[in-house]
Amino acid sequence: MITGDVRPVGAYYRDTPTGPAVHVTELAAALAALGHDVRVYARRCSPGQPDSVRCASGVTLVNVPVGPPGLVPASEQLQFPNPFGKWLEASWRTGWCPDVVHGHGWPAGMAALVARAARRRPTIVTLHGAGGDPPSPADTAAVFRSGIERELSRTADAVVALSRAEARRLRRIVTDPRLLAVVPSGVDSELFVPAGPSWARRPDVRRVLAVGQLVEHNGFADVVGVLGGLPDTEVVIVGRPPPPSRGLGPEAARLRAIAVNDRVHQRLRLTGGVPYGDMPGWYRSADVLVCAPQGTAYGRAALEAMACGIPVVAAAVGGLRDSVVDELTGQLVPPASPDVLARVVGGLLADAPRRRRYGLAGVQRAASHHAWSTVAQGVTEVYERVRRLVRPSPAPRTAAAAA
Numbered sequence: 001m002i003t004g005d006v007r008p009v010g011a012y013y014r015d016t017p018t019g020p021a022v023h024v025t026e027l028a029a030a031l032a033a034l035g036h037d038v039r040v041y042a043r044r045c046s047p048g049q050p051d052s053v054r055c056a057s058g059v060t061l062v063n064v065p066v067g068p069p070g071l072v073p074a075s076e077q078l079q080f081p082n083p084f085g086k087w088l089e090a091s092w093r094t095g096w097c098p099d100v101v102h103g104h105g106w107p108a109g110m111a112a113l114v115a116r117a118a119r120r121r122p123t124i125v126t127l128h129g130a131g132g133d134p135p136s137p138a139d140t141a142a143v144f145r146s147g148i149e150r151e152l153s154r155t156a157d158a159v160v161a162l163s164r165a166e167a168r169r170l171r172r173i174v175t176d177p178r179l180l181a182v183v184p185s186g187v188d189s190e191l192f193v194p195a196g197p198s199w200a201r202r203p204d205v206r207r208v209l210a211v212g213q214l215v216e217h218n219g220f221a222d223v224v225g226v227l228g229g230l231p232d233t234e235v236v237i238v239g240r241p242p243p244p245s246r247g248l249g250p251e252a253a254r255l256r257a258i259a260v261n262d263r264v265h266q267r268l269r270l271t272g273g274v275p276y277g278d279m280p281g282w283y284r285s286a287d288v289l290v291c292a293p294q295g296t297a298y299g300r301a302a303l304e305a306m307a308c309g310i311p312v313v314a315a316a317v318g319g320l321r322d323s324v325v326d327e328l329t330g331q332l333v334p335p336a337s338p339d340v341l342a343r344v345v346g347g348l349l350a351d352a353p354r355r356r357r358y359g360l361a362g363v364q365r366a367a368s369h370h371a372w373s374t375v376a377q378g379v380t381e382v383y384e385r386v387r388r389l390v391r392p393s394p395a396p397r398t399a400a401a402a403a
């Protein structure tokens with residue numbers, strides 16, 4: 001056990017349940033359950049938010065007054081890490097100071113390293129999705145992010161990867177490969193369970209579910225494409241565009257156009273964003289979950305579906321290669337292979353006994369490998385190892401202290 005305080009620093013957006021946001025929230029609660037004093041720092045999302053909130057999980061959420069009080073696009077987030085980190089340093093200088101700082105995502109990782117500049121603290125980063133293929137030179141935003149991730153991987157005291165794919169890429173750039181640990185993401189085993197209500201559907205229509213942000217690289221076009229060869233089947237896509245978009249955005253229009261062109265538009269349903277607590281019902285309503293991203297993937301939807309007893313067909317990319325055990329909890333297919341995807345999904349829909357086997361194995365796999373208590377214990381071991389290697393520097397003397 002770590003004595004003292006362990007406080008993850010994360011970019012936590014309460015009204016947008018992205019993979020990193022859910023991961024930070026659940027990990028913080030699991031660490032608190034192990035006896036740690038956990039504080040999560042997030043940029044404020046509205047003017048009326050209190051400075052801090054003590055959550056029922058025992059975690060303290062601190063709303064940092066940096067930048068505009070609202071969600072901002074990823075392209076504008078570079079302006080916040082430096083003032084965020086300086087705010088943290090000032091707060092820790094005059095009050096209590098964490099034993100370990102854990103930055104989740106590149107903005108929080110940058111802020112954590114800024115905060116330790118004046119006073120050395122063991123600092124860990126988790127980059128959430130750094131295990132994809134190298135970005136195309138034409139994708140300037142991805143190239144920029146990749147450069148930041150490279151620098152964070154070299155300067156942090158340790159890096160926690162969420163999958164073996166992520167670790168393979170990071171192993172080439174971390175300063176000391178021994179300080180790279182793989183600790184997978186978890187799933188809420190109390191919320192995501194096989195038994196419970198599910199969203200209504202017509203009994204004579206099979207349902208293929210896809211979940212995620214409405215962006216092109218999530219591969220929803222390939223999911224819609226399976227409908228052409230699957231009569232009596234519908235595709236339901238749960239998700240919304242990245243903030244600050246308030247509608248369904250251009251990707252939804254593109255998907256509808258594909259469905260119209262294929263004459264399957266009456267069997268495509270786009271729900272938009274839904275409350276996170278409604279997600280178990282959506283998983284339970286499906287015959288199969290399909291995850292077909294073209295690159296990096298968190299695999300959170302796959303874990304949640306597995307915990308609900310739903311088989312998964314997934315592209316063999318990123319963390320999905322760890323989350324989905326091929327021919328045990330579902331099936332893996334090559335990425336960007338719509339014909340293979342359609343054939344595998346069709347075969348699984350036609351084989352109810354195999355779907356049941358995959359579903360039962362998925363429940364067991366989620367409970368044994370991805371319980372948040374197990375994940376928190378793995379992260380705690382990383383904290384302990386780093387604390388033995390990195391000795392925090394003493395707090396600087398202030399004028400008040402000298403007086």
